[in-house]
Amino acid sequence: MTLEKRGPWTVMSSRHVYDNRWIRVTHHEVLTPAGEPGIYGTIHYKNLAVGIVPVDDEGHTFLVGQHRFPFDEYSWEIPEGGGTIGVDARESAARELKEETGLEAGNWQQLLRCDLSNSVSDERSISFLAWGLTQGTASPEPTEELALRRVPLTEAFRMVAAGEIQDALSVLSLQAVQLLHLQGRLPVKCA
Template identity: 55%
Template sequence: MMQQRGRAVWQVLETRNVYDNPWIGVTEHDVLDPNGNPGLYGVVRVRSLAVGVLPVDAAGMTWLVGQQRFPRDYYSWELPEGGGTFDDPQGSAARELLEETGLTARSWRELLRMDLSNAITDEQAVGFLAWDLEEGTAAPEACERLEVRRLPVREVVEMAMSGEIVDAFSQTMLLKADLLARRGALPGDLAQHFI
């Protein structure tokens, strides 16, 4: 059994690529689990980095993007987010923010790095807090039909707490920023909008 830092790990016996498109691939593995049992494990390989932005303006307002999500067929309110490059997460986040809301930001702070659904996919995410905002014109992708709302950031944090926002990436960015504000770890002019 292979060991990693003193712990048993999965042992891959054979690997097959079973599906590919420009956005994802699916790989199937014959494995021995950490207890030595044989099994089959499928992994969704995501080709881009997930990037997200919590924009906050001087009045303490933020922007939510609403859209129909295909996999579970429901309407979802989320922070601006999308796919980006691994070598320029902030540049990718800035592009998504502009495309979806028309906003540009002069100040940025990385909020978090996280794995999304790490039992079945290798998808990684980087979330940012953005401020010193300037409004412009949104330019969504041709496949997107978006609705944009501007709301007080405190209200949006409550939407995450109540379950009205169910997108895990949005929830995590909102709750992390709220906690940082309460701990005094955000600039004072930003922190006041959360507390």
């Protein structure tokens, strides 16, 4: 038996218990950091999460509304989706922005990189600020029923503070934009 060390954890055995085109769930028999037998379940994400905070010349952003199956709740979020691992994240973000909103951006700035739920998954994300927008036609996937809202950035910041936006990548990205704004570091066309 080959044992695998993951920091203070020892993996005794692993088996995939579920696999589809987006995720893989693995059950691990482990020795805990205390040396006791235990289990650990992990979710491997097959895409990079990408998010975009698009800002127009009037200081408004665009939020996407949709029903989220896991919580059985409606959610307002920044435009976001999955990017193919190995493909430039900005290219994936541009595709998602156009798909969900019809918008194309002339300017891009990376906002942040983060791990979304690192206690059980390896899902990584990256988000961008986008400006210099032109409006085209949205083309959501057949599995998406989306609504689009154009709101002042200050309203999006308020929605985060009030808990009306709870999606992690949206909260983090909008707070990153708010911090840039407070520091006077937003690009002139976004301020």
